Amino acid sequence: MQSAPKIEFQGMTSTAAIESVIAKHVDDLEQRWGRVTACRVVLKGPGQHHHKGGLYEVHIHLDLPDGREVNAERTPPADERHSDLTFAINDAFKHARRQLQDQVRRMQGQVKHHEGLPTGTVVRIDSSGEFGFLETSNGQEVYFHRNSVLGDGFSRLLVGSRVTFAEEPGEKGTQATTVKLLEKHSLRA
Numbered sequence: 001m002q003s004a005p006k007i008e009f010q011g012m013t014s015t016a017a018i019e020s021v022i023a024k025h026v027d028d029l030e031q032r033w034g035r036v037t038a039c040r041v042v043l044k045g046p047g048q049h050h051h052k053g054g055l056y057e058v059h060i061h062l063d064l065p066d067g068r069e070v071n072a073e074r075t076p077p078a079d080e081r082h083s084d085l086t087f088a089i090n091d092a093f094k095h096a097r098r099q100l101q102d103q104v105r106r107m108q109g110q111v112k113h114h115e116g117l118p119t120g121t122v123v124r125i126d127s128s129g130e131f132g133f134l135e136t137s138n139g140q141e142v143y144f145h146r147n148s149v150l151g152d153g154f155s156r157l158l159v160g161s162r163v164t165f166a167e168e169p170g171e172k173g174t175q176a177t178t179v180k181l182l183e184k185h186s187l188r189a
Contacts, residue, residue, distance in 0.1 A: 003038050011045030018043070021086060025093040029062070032097070033104055038063035046083065055082040058092035062100060070103055072096035117164040119182070122157055129154075134163060134176055142167065144176035153181040 005026045007019055026039050044057035062070040072095045082088045120134035120142065134142045144165065146154040157163075165176035 005039040005041060008040070008042045009045075010042060012043065018085065018089070021089055025089070029093075029097060029100060033100055035064055035104060036062050036100070037065060043085070043089070055079070056085050056088040058088050060092055060096040062096060064100075064103060068103060070096060070099045072099055117166060117178075117180075119162060119164050120176070122159055122161045122163065125157060125159065132157065134165065134179070140174070142174050142176045143170065143172070144179050148175075148177050149179045149181070153179070156181055 005023065007014070007022055022041050026036075026041075029039075030036055040061040042057075042059040042061075044059075046054040046056055057073070060070075060072040062072075064070065072092055082091070118136060120136045123133050123135045123141065125132035129146065131143060131145045134144060136142060142165070148165075149157065153163075162182040163176075163179050164182060165179045167174050168177050169175075
């Protein structure tokens with residue numbers, strides 16, 4: 001770390017034991033991630049918060065390279081375990097560790113990219129009104145049942161309607177589940 005951690009006590013007095021607990025957590029963060037440039041911890045005693053009872057507040061601010069930062073504030077209003085200062089500190093650092101882990105992953109480009117649901121076009125609707133077929137973007141025909149269409153969407157489906165769907169194996173091949181009609185403003189040219 002480029003500078004020593006700053007610990008601020010509000011509404012309570014500093015103790016060597018609490019400073020030691022915080023220093024250990026900061027060292028653990030540095031050992032694990034090594035990218036923390038500055039740290040500020042603010043501990044607020046329970047006496048200042050009449051509406052929150054006897055709960056401690058712990059705020060942790062971590063500065064990272066390239067102007068990035070992590071802010072972890074732990075004050076769950078209904079969690080009585082936060083009336084124990086050590087628990088409140090441990091809980092706040094647990095959340096700071098998770099946020100730091102996520103930030104480091106983003107900095108390293110290790111973020112998962114979730115693909116959207118596939119889209120298709122309705123190519124046939126059976127005259128019985130119970131099922132139909134979609135054509136996927138790769139030209140595959142996929143069966144769907146009226147119960148797979150979300151909401152009242154089946155009554156609004158026409159040949160040529162664009163939909164999103166999820167696929168799963170069926171008795172006679174792939175079938176579409178959770179079919180959702182794309183509204184006109186969602187159509188892509």
